[in-house]
Amino acid sequence: MSKVLARCVPLPKLSRFGWLMGLYAENHARLQRLFEPADLACGGYVSSIGDGLDLRIDVLARHAYTVELRMSYGLVDPQTGLFDPSANLRLYNDARQVEATHCYAGRRWQDVIGMFPPPERILDHRLRMNTFLGKWLQYLAEQGHGVATLRPASQVGIETAA
Template sequence: MSEVLDQSKSLPTLSRFRYLMGLYAENHQRLARMFAPRDLDVGHYRSNIGDGLDLHLEVLASHPYTQELRLSYLIRDPRTGMPDPSAHLRCYHDAEQVEATHCYIGRRWQDVLGLNPRLPVLVGYRLRMNAFLGKWLEYLAEQGHSRFTLVEAPELAELSSGGTDIDAEAALAG
Protein backbone atom coordinates (compact mmCIF):
# COMPACT_ATOMS: atom_id res chain seq x y z
CA MET A 1 0.00 0.00 0.00
CA SER A 2 2.78 2.42 0.85
CA GLU A 3 4.37 1.75 -2.57
CA VAL A 4 1.20 2.97 -4.29
CA LEU A 5 1.22 6.14 -2.20
CA ASP A 6 4.91 6.70 -2.87
CA GLN A 7 4.35 6.40 -6.64
CA SER A 8 1.62 9.03 -6.56
CA LYS A 9 4.16 11.53 -5.25
CA SER A 10 6.24 11.00 -8.39
CA LEU A 11 3.40 11.84 -10.80
CA PRO A 12 3.96 14.99 -12.83
CA THR A 13 2.03 18.04 -11.81
CA LEU A 14 -0.87 19.12 -13.97
CA SER A 15 0.96 22.26 -15.01
CA ARG A 16 3.89 20.28 -16.48
CA PHE A 17 1.47 17.98 -18.28
CA ARG A 18 -0.52 20.95 -19.58
CA TYR A 19 2.70 22.58 -20.78
CA LEU A 20 3.70 19.37 -22.59
CA MET A 21 0.31 19.19 -24.34
CA GLY A 22 0.74 22.84 -25.32
CA LEU A 23 4.12 22.04 -26.85
CA TYR A 24 2.55 19.20 -28.83
CA ALA A 25 -0.09 21.61 -30.22
CA GLU A 26 2.47 24.32 -31.07
CA ASN A 27 4.71 21.79 -32.80
CA HIS A 28 1.76 20.57 -34.88
CA GLN A 29 1.00 24.13 -36.00
CA ARG A 30 4.64 24.78 -36.91
CA LEU A 31 5.07 21.50 -38.78
CA ALA A 32 1.73 21.77 -40.61
CA ARG A 33 2.43 25.36 -41.66
CA MET A 34 5.97 24.55 -42.79
CA PHE A 35 5.66 21.18 -44.58
CA ALA A 36 1.95 20.16 -44.64
CA PRO A 37 2.96 16.54 -43.91
CA ARG A 38 -0.61 15.29 -44.13
CA ASP A 39 -0.42 15.86 -47.90
CA LEU A 40 2.80 13.81 -48.25
CA ASP A 41 2.94 10.15 -49.24
CA VAL A 42 5.16 7.64 -47.47
CA GLY A 43 8.70 8.29 -48.71
CA HIS A 44 11.72 10.56 -48.52
CA TYR A 45 11.83 14.30 -49.07
CA ARG A 46 14.65 16.85 -49.16
CA SER A 47 14.50 20.55 -48.40
CA ASN A 48 17.39 22.55 -49.82
CA ILE A 49 17.66 26.27 -49.14
CA GLY A 50 21.22 26.67 -50.42
CA ASP A 51 22.97 26.77 -47.04
CA GLY A 52 24.73 23.42 -47.44
CA LEU A 53 22.56 21.77 -44.76
CA ASP A 54 19.90 19.81 -46.60
CA LEU A 55 17.00 18.70 -44.46
CA HIS A 56 15.65 15.16 -44.77
CA LEU A 57 11.98 14.53 -44.00
CA GLU A 58 10.98 10.88 -44.09
CA VAL A 59 7.34 9.86 -43.90
CA LEU A 60 7.69 6.44 -42.27
CA ALA A 61 3.98 5.58 -42.06
CA SER A 62 0.73 7.31 -42.86
CA HIS A 63 -2.71 6.42 -41.52
CA PRO A 64 -6.02 8.31 -41.68
CA TYR A 65 -5.40 10.25 -38.45
CA THR A 66 -1.72 9.71 -37.63
CA GLN A 67 1.68 9.80 -39.29
CA GLU A 68 5.15 8.72 -38.25
CA LEU A 69 7.93 11.02 -39.47
CA ARG A 70 11.67 11.39 -39.09
CA LEU A 71 13.26 14.80 -39.47
CA SER A 72 17.04 15.08 -39.79
CA TYR A 73 19.89 16.82 -41.51
CA LEU A 74 21.96 14.86 -43.98
CA ILE A 75 24.78 14.69 -41.42
CA ARG A 76 25.93 11.43 -39.84
CA ASP A 77 27.31 10.82 -36.37
CA PRO A 78 30.80 9.42 -37.09
CA ARG A 79 30.51 6.90 -34.23
CA THR A 80 27.14 5.38 -35.04
CA GLY A 81 26.37 6.39 -38.61
CA MET A 82 22.96 7.70 -37.50
CA PRO A 83 21.60 11.06 -38.67
CA ASP A 84 22.48 13.67 -36.07
CA PRO A 85 20.43 15.57 -35.05
CA SER A 86 17.25 13.70 -35.84
CA ALA A 87 13.79 13.55 -34.35
CA HIS A 88 11.16 10.85 -34.69
CA LEU A 89 7.73 12.44 -34.72
CA ARG A 90 4.22 11.11 -34.27
CA CYS A 91 1.58 13.38 -35.76
CA TYR A 92 -1.95 13.15 -34.41
CA HIS A 93 -3.79 15.12 -37.08
CA ASP A 94 -7.23 14.67 -35.54
CA ALA A 95 -6.00 16.08 -32.21
CA GLU A 96 -3.67 18.57 -33.97
CA GLN A 97 -0.63 17.48 -31.98
CA VAL A 98 2.92 16.42 -32.85
CA GLU A 99 4.95 14.46 -30.34
CA ALA A 100 8.71 13.98 -30.59
CA THR A 101 8.79 10.34 -29.50
CA HIS A 102 12.56 10.28 -29.45
CA CYS A 103 15.47 12.37 -30.61
CA TYR A 104 19.02 11.52 -31.43
CA ILE A 105 21.33 14.40 -30.60
CA GLY A 106 24.67 12.75 -30.04
CA ARG A 107 23.21 10.23 -27.58
CA ARG A 108 20.24 7.88 -27.45
CA TRP A 109 17.53 8.17 -24.80
CA GLN A 110 18.69 4.99 -23.03
CA ASP A 111 22.12 6.57 -22.57
CA VAL A 112 20.55 9.68 -21.06
CA LEU A 113 17.78 8.20 -18.90
CA GLY A 114 18.69 4.57 -18.31
CA LEU A 115 16.39 1.68 -19.14
CA ASN A 116 13.77 2.26 -16.40
CA PRO A 117 13.46 5.99 -15.76
CA ARG A 118 11.09 7.28 -13.09
CA LEU A 119 8.01 9.11 -14.32
CA PRO A 120 9.15 12.67 -13.44
CA VAL A 121 12.44 12.02 -15.24
CA LEU A 122 10.60 10.70 -18.30
CA VAL A 123 8.17 13.64 -18.38
CA GLY A 124 11.07 16.07 -18.00
CA TYR A 125 12.86 14.39 -20.89
CA ARG A 126 9.73 14.58 -23.06
CA LEU A 127 9.46 18.28 -22.22
CA ARG A 128 13.07 18.87 -23.28
CA MET A 129 12.69 16.83 -26.50
CA ASN A 130 9.54 18.64 -27.55
CA ALA A 131 10.94 22.06 -26.58
CA PHE A 132 13.98 21.20 -28.75
CA LEU A 133 11.65 20.22 -31.60
CA GLY A 134 9.73 23.49 -31.31
CA LYS A 135 12.93 25.54 -31.41
CA TRP A 136 14.31 23.48 -34.31
CA LEU A 137 11.09 23.88 -36.33
CA GLU A 138 11.11 27.62 -35.64
CA TYR A 139 14.76 27.84 -36.73
CA LEU A 140 14.07 25.84 -39.92
CA ALA A 141 11.17 28.15 -40.82
CA GLU A 142 13.33 31.24 -40.22
CA GLN A 143 16.02 29.77 -42.50
CA GLY A 144 13.45 29.36 -45.29
CA HIS A 145 12.52 25.68 -45.21
CA SER A 146 8.93 25.18 -46.37
CA ARG A 147 6.65 22.98 -48.43
CA PHE A 148 7.94 24.93 -51.44
CA THR A 149 11.56 23.85 -50.85
CA LEU A 150 10.55 20.23 -50.22
CA VAL A 151 11.05 17.77 -53.10
CA GLU A 152 10.73 14.01 -53.31
CA ALA A 153 14.11 12.33 -52.83
CA PRO A 154 13.89 8.53 -53.22
CA GLU A 155 17.70 8.37 -53.33
CA LEU A 156 17.71 9.15 -49.60
CA ALA A 157 16.13 5.75 -48.86
CA GLU A 158 19.56 4.12 -49.06
CA LEU A 159 21.04 6.63 -46.62
CA SER A 160 18.32 6.20 -44.03
CA SER A 161 18.42 2.40 -44.09
CA GLY A 162 22.03 2.50 -42.91
CA GLY A 163 21.29 4.33 -39.67
CA THR A 164 18.95 2.14 -37.66
CA ASP A 165 19.08 1.73 -33.91
CA ILE A 166 20.16 -1.90 -34.38
CA ASP A 167 23.10 -0.80 -36.54
CA ALA A 168 23.99 1.85 -33.98
CA GLU A 169 23.97 -0.70 -31.15
CA ALA A 170 26.26 -2.97 -33.18
CA ALA A 171 28.60 -0.05 -33.92
CA LEU A 172 28.75 0.90 -30.25
CA ALA A 173 29.31 -2.71 -29.13
CA GLY A 174 32.06 -3.35 -31.70
Protein backbone atom coordinates in the same frame (compact mmCIF):
# COMPACT_ATOMS: atom_id res chain seq x y z
CA MET B 1 -7.94 53.46 3.99
CA SER B 2 -6.76 50.86 6.45
CA LYS B 3 -9.85 48.75 5.70
CA VAL B 4 -8.82 48.21 2.10
CA LEU B 5 -7.04 44.92 1.87
CA ALA B 6 -4.94 43.83 -0.97
CA ARG B 7 -6.73 40.85 -2.38
CA CYS B 8 -4.44 38.32 -3.92
CA VAL B 9 -6.13 36.18 -6.52
CA PRO B 10 -4.12 33.06 -7.22
CA LEU B 11 -3.47 32.36 -10.87
CA PRO B 12 -4.16 28.86 -12.09
CA LYS B 13 -1.02 26.80 -12.48
CA LEU B 14 -0.29 24.86 -15.60
CA SER B 15 0.92 21.36 -14.84
CA ARG B 16 3.95 19.95 -16.60
CA PHE B 17 1.65 17.58 -18.47
CA GLY B 18 -0.52 20.51 -19.56
CA TRP B 19 2.61 22.34 -20.67
CA LEU B 20 3.65 19.28 -22.71
CA MET B 21 0.25 19.11 -24.42
CA GLY B 22 0.62 22.80 -25.26
CA LEU B 23 4.02 22.11 -26.83
CA TYR B 24 2.48 19.32 -28.91
CA ALA B 25 -0.14 21.76 -30.25
CA GLU B 26 2.42 24.53 -30.95
CA ASN B 27 4.71 22.09 -32.73
CA HIS B 28 1.80 20.84 -34.85
CA ALA B 29 1.03 24.38 -35.97
CA ARG B 30 4.70 25.07 -36.78
CA LEU B 31 5.22 21.78 -38.65
CA GLN B 32 1.96 22.11 -40.57
CA ARG B 33 2.83 25.69 -41.55
CA LEU B 34 6.30 24.62 -42.71
CA PHE B 35 5.80 21.37 -44.61
CA GLU B 36 2.12 20.30 -44.51
CA PRO B 37 3.21 16.74 -43.62
CA ALA B 38 -0.35 15.42 -43.33
CA ASP B 39 -0.53 15.66 -47.13
CA LEU B 40 2.80 13.92 -47.88
CA ALA B 41 2.87 10.35 -49.20
CA CYS B 42 5.18 7.75 -47.65
CA GLY B 43 8.77 8.21 -48.77
CA GLY B 44 11.67 10.59 -48.43
CA TYR B 45 11.76 14.33 -49.02
CA VAL B 46 14.54 16.91 -49.00
CA SER B 47 14.27 20.62 -48.26
CA SER B 48 17.19 22.56 -49.69
CA ILE B 49 17.75 26.29 -49.27
CA GLY B 50 21.22 26.38 -50.83
CA ASP B 51 23.23 26.51 -47.61
CA GLY B 52 24.69 23.00 -48.07
CA LEU B 53 22.76 21.63 -45.10
CA ASP B 54 19.71 19.93 -46.54
CA LEU B 55 16.87 18.85 -44.30
CA ARG B 56 15.58 15.30 -44.77
CA ILE B 57 12.00 14.36 -43.98
CA ASP B 58 11.06 10.70 -44.18
CA VAL B 59 7.38 9.81 -43.99
CA LEU B 60 7.74 6.37 -42.43
CA ALA B 61 4.10 5.32 -42.10
CA ARG B 62 0.59 6.67 -42.55
CA HIS B 63 -2.32 5.47 -40.45
CA ALA B 64 -5.95 6.52 -40.18
CA TYR B 65 -5.28 9.30 -37.67
CA THR B 66 -1.48 9.49 -37.43
CA VAL B 67 1.59 10.00 -39.59
CA GLU B 68 5.05 8.81 -38.48
CA LEU B 69 7.94 11.05 -39.60
CA ARG B 70 11.67 11.36 -39.18
CA MET B 71 13.39 14.74 -39.58
CA SER B 72 17.15 14.99 -39.86
CA TYR B 73 20.02 16.59 -41.64
CA GLY B 74 22.16 14.43 -43.92
CA LEU B 75 24.86 14.30 -41.24
CA VAL B 76 25.72 10.86 -39.87
CA ASP B 77 27.26 10.21 -36.44
CA PRO B 78 30.44 8.22 -37.21
CA GLN B 79 30.18 6.19 -34.00
CA THR B 80 26.55 5.09 -34.27
CA GLY B 81 25.71 5.53 -37.95
CA LEU B 82 22.56 7.47 -36.97
CA PHE B 83 21.54 10.81 -38.44
CA ASP B 84 22.61 13.54 -36.03
CA PRO B 85 20.55 15.52 -35.12
CA SER B 86 17.32 13.72 -35.84
CA ALA B 87 13.82 13.54 -34.45
CA ASN B 88 11.16 10.88 -34.84
CA LEU B 89 7.74 12.49 -34.84
CA ARG B 90 4.18 11.28 -34.53
CA LEU B 91 1.64 13.61 -36.10
CA TYR B 92 -1.88 13.25 -34.70
CA ASN B 93 -4.19 14.55 -37.45
CA ASP B 94 -7.39 14.45 -35.41
CA ALA B 95 -5.94 16.04 -32.26
CA ARG B 96 -3.73 18.47 -34.20
CA GLN B 97 -0.66 17.62 -32.18
CA VAL B 98 2.90 16.55 -32.97
CA GLU B 99 4.87 14.47 -30.50
CA ALA B 100 8.64 14.04 -30.68
CA THR B 101 8.90 10.37 -29.74
CA HIS B 102 12.69 10.17 -30.07
CA CYS B 103 15.40 12.75 -30.55
CA TYR B 104 19.00 11.94 -31.28
CA ALA B 105 21.46 14.74 -30.73
CA GLY B 106 24.70 12.94 -29.94
CA ARG B 107 23.21 10.61 -27.33
CA ARG B 108 20.50 7.98 -27.16
CA TRP B 109 17.62 8.28 -24.71
CA GLN B 110 18.95 5.38 -22.63
CA ASP B 111 22.17 7.32 -22.06
CA VAL B 112 20.21 10.43 -21.07
CA ILE B 113 17.56 9.06 -18.68
CA GLY B 114 18.62 5.46 -18.01
CA MET B 115 16.91 2.16 -18.76
CA PHE B 116 14.21 2.27 -16.06
CA PRO B 117 13.57 5.94 -15.30
CA PRO B 118 10.84 7.11 -12.91
CA PRO B 119 7.79 8.75 -14.53
CA GLU B 120 8.92 12.27 -13.56
CA ARG B 121 12.17 11.83 -15.47
CA ILE B 122 10.30 10.53 -18.53
CA LEU B 123 8.00 13.57 -18.48
CA ASP B 124 10.99 15.92 -18.13
CA HIS B 125 12.71 14.18 -21.04
CA ARG B 126 9.60 14.52 -23.22
CA LEU B 127 9.42 18.22 -22.32
CA ARG B 128 13.05 18.69 -23.38
CA MET B 129 12.60 16.75 -26.64
CA ASN B 130 9.51 18.68 -27.64
CA THR B 131 11.05 22.02 -26.66
CA PHE B 132 14.03 21.09 -28.86
CA LEU B 133 11.62 20.25 -31.70
CA GLY B 134 9.84 23.59 -31.35
CA LYS B 135 13.12 25.51 -31.47
CA TRP B 136 14.32 23.45 -34.44
CA LEU B 137 11.09 24.09 -36.37
CA GLN B 138 11.33 27.81 -35.60
CA TYR B 139 14.95 27.84 -36.79
CA LEU B 140 14.00 26.02 -40.02
CA ALA B 141 11.28 28.59 -40.72
CA GLU B 142 13.71 31.47 -40.11
CA GLN B 143 16.22 29.89 -42.50
CA GLY B 144 13.63 29.69 -45.28
CA HIS B 145 12.65 26.01 -45.30
CA GLY B 146 9.08 25.25 -46.26
CA VAL B 147 6.73 23.63 -48.74
CA ALA B 148 8.34 25.59 -51.59
CA THR B 149 11.77 24.09 -50.85
CA LEU B 150 10.56 20.51 -50.29
CA ARG B 151 11.22 17.95 -53.06
CA PRO B 152 10.92 14.17 -53.19
CA ALA B 153 14.34 12.66 -52.41
CA SER B 154 14.23 10.68 -55.65
CA GLN B 155 14.20 13.96 -57.62
CA VAL B 156 17.22 15.20 -55.71
CA GLY B 157 19.12 11.92 -56.08
CA ILE B 158 19.16 10.95 -52.40
CA GLU B 159 18.16 7.52 -51.21
CA THR B 160 16.03 7.29 -48.11
CA ALA B 161 16.80 5.03 -45.18
CA ALA B 162 13.52 3.65 -43.90
